Amino acid sequence: ARADRKYIGKPGQLWLVGTGPGRLDQITPAAKAAISRADVVIGYRLYIDLIRPLFCPGQVIEALPITQERQRAERAIDLANWGLSVAVISSGDCGIYGMAGLVMEMLADQGWDGTTPRVEVMPGISALQAAAARVGAPLMHDFCAISLSDLLTPWEIIQQRLQAAAQADFVVALYNPKSKTRTEQIAIAQKILLDHRSEDTPVALVRSAYREDEFIVLTTLREFLNHPVDMLTTVLVGNRSTLVHEGAMITPRGYRVS
Amino acid sequence: ARADRKYIGKPGQLWLVGTGPGRLDQITPAAKAAISRADVVIGYRLYIDLIRPLFCPGQVIEALPITQERQRAERAIDLANWGLSVAVISSGDCGIYGMAGLVMEMLADQGWDGTTPRVEVMPGISALQAAAARVGAPLMHDFCAISLSDLLTPWEIIQQRLQAAAQADFVVALYNPKSKTRTEQIAIAQKILLDHRSEDTPVALVRSAYREDEFIVLTTLREFLNHPVDMLTTVLVGNRSTLVHEGAMITPRGYRVS
Known part of the structure; x- marks a missing residue:
């Protein structure tokens, strides 16, 4: 273990969150809670804008262009490895053609042990x-x-x-x-x-x-x-x-x- | 128009609601609101029990056995034709192998005009x-x-x-x-x-x-x-x-x- 990963002292968390079609009353309470509690929220700009009312003071919001899925996934994993709680958002269901798969593929490729960071997928209303x-x-x-x-x-x-x-x-x-x-x-x-x-x-x-x-x-x-x-x-x-x-x-x- | 349908004086409402897997934090706010605001909630007993905390005083709750889909649909349409707001619930997504289709089929068969009763489908997290x-x-x-x-x-x-x-x-x-x-x-x-x-x-x-x-x-x-x-x-x-x-x-x- 690298020493620079230890100062936070807690295992990181990756929430892979589906935000549904975008209207706030179509997002599950579980997904909303994950977005509001995360240290960092990462997603494609258009969908970040739709859920802006859920953000809390002090959160880091990273809105990235649609083409950079791999960069977004890498960034999310990096931050979670540092011990942060990271919500990666996809419109619709994060588990249907969404970011959940790519993040988990990259974790697997890096030899993820299944628990650090902890990963949870939160489904959303798909397109x-x-x-x-x-x-x-x-x-x-x-x-x-x-x-x-x-x-x-x-x-x-x-x-x-x-x-x-x-x-x-x-x-x-x-x-x-x-x-x-x-x-x-x-x-x-x-x-x-x-x-x-x-x-x-x-x-x-x-x-x-x-x-x-x-x-x-x-x-x-x-x-x-x-x-x-x-x-x-x-x-x-x-x-x-x-x-x-x-x-x-x-x-x-x-x-x-x- | 039959005179006995007129005394309520407002058009009925059919909400065809998906309650997702059953845990309350997996139900969309739109679906929750429909369940809480309905005059009548109709559904299969097992799933009615899971959403009981959403019910409000004065609501009529009709929990019916799983085999009686047609009876449930007929009952819902009847009540809506009387001017009531009726939430028909299915687990998962009401629109995926759920009650939404049957209710709409029966409405169509009865010559529904597309607006009376008003029909709205509220999707839920499917199985x-x-x-x-x-x-x-x-x-x-x-x-x-x-x-x-x-x-x-x-x-x-x-x-x-x-x-x-x-x-x-x-x-x-x-x-x-x-x-x-x-x-x-x-x-x-x-x-x-x-x-x-x-x-x-x-x-x-x-x-x-x-x-x-x-x-x-x-x-x-x-x-x-x-x-x-x-x-x-x-x-x-x-x-x-x-x-x-x-x-x-x-x-x-x-x-x-x-």
């Missing part, structure tokens, strides 16, 4: 849940989440997953559907889904759920690319039974209703 | 998220949820989804894996997954996450059926990259870590 809640009840049956970002995953694998999901009739939530430079993938996804589902399959586009600039479109598999879609949009594609009634997207569970 | 958070970060990559209950879904379709998920390397969350009378399905699911994944693939069994009787086993695809599994157990099966380090189940996101 797919927030989106679903705002349009009705589309996730009533088997579903899957697929990220269309091929930065870290070969496009080949993503395509296989789209095909499998389309064929086996999963309700599909697409994350990271489109960026400024990456516009082809979502069109390919649409094509794959259309091979197995009707053009009229309901599709919901939800951006900034529960926030002031919330933007929701209820459309179809045929039409949805005529609407704005970007990195922050969650795309929910119904299965073969999903229907729309008076603005609500509903996937039947299989009960005999009438 | 798969609670389970994931308690074992590490297994949901860092594309995942799917599959219910093994064939009460409402033909087993044929469930099997197709298992096959698709196994083949396309989704992390898989199995809901309703096994009941007292239904014990074969989980063994078939294991076999399907073993056709495409190593015997050493990490598997987590999580029951009663965040509650006093929480029960967690970290095991493998080969071994997991040697452990207790029941209707309330969530089974998380890793993808081909998922690893275990010092008791933490981690699915790499694809970053170059070291």
Whole structure:
């Protein structure tokens, strides 16, 4: 053990916290408490701003750009190794395409002993849940989440997953559907889904759920690319039974209703 | 309009509320507020008991057996049609295999106009998220949820989804894996997954996450059926990259870590 790690005299703490869609009444009390009690809060700037009311005097807040996930994780681990309590925040659920995995991967790579620092994951309302809640009840049956970002995953694998999901009739939530430079993938996804589902399959586009600039479109598999879609949009594609009634997207569970 | 529906003079309200895993600090403030403000709270007895501290004097609490989903939904709609505020609660996320869908299906079937009663879905931490958070970060990559209950879904379709998920390397969350009378399905699911994944693939069994009787086993695809599994157990099966380090189940996101 290095002497310079000892003066604080307590083991560090890493709270890997999901802040949900961003509105304060959608954050669990456990997550709020972790954010308020942490010595340091680290996160991507946009989401740090949304939870600012939770911060306490004397806390160190480190808001970093979105591209620097590894730097954020490294910094968090360093500070926790010094004995500090560190809350790493992700929007949605920190455990779904969030920072929890990267931090734990890096800990494992450094030979983490499982207890120092202590690590706790605090789940949050994920983007797919927030989106679903705002349009009705589309996730009533088997579903899957697929990220269309091929930065870290070969496009080949993503395509296989789209095909499998389309064929086996999963309700599909697409994350990271489109960026400024990456516009082809979502069109390919649409094509794959259309091979197995009707053009009229309901599709919901939800951006900034529960926030002031919330933007929701209820459309179809045929039409949805005529609407704005970007990195922050969650795309929910119904299965073969999903229907729309008076603005609500509903996937039947299989009960005999009438 | 029937005259006997008019004396309350305000439109009814249906709050379809997810109460998460059950511990009060895992319920969103929005969900808590809906439960406390409702004239009537309707739900399955076990979960009603877990949220009892949120109830207020004068509220009507209707705790019904687990098998009577349709009766609960009908009752909730009836009361809302009379002008009452009704909170229908489901554990986990009401919008994921929960009551939200059934209530909305029945409303649609009755020719609901989209506004009377008003309907709002309040998401909650789902079983798969609670389970994931308690074992590490297994949901860092594309995942799917599959219910093994064939009460409402033909087993044929469930099997197709298992096959698709196994083949396309989704992390898989199995809901309703096994009941007292239904014990074969989980063994078939294991076999399907073993056709495409190593015997050493990490598997987590999580029951009663965040509650006093929480029960967690970290095991493998080969071994997991040697452990207790029941209707309330969530089974998380890793993808081909998922690893275990010092008791933490981690699915790499694809970053170059070291």
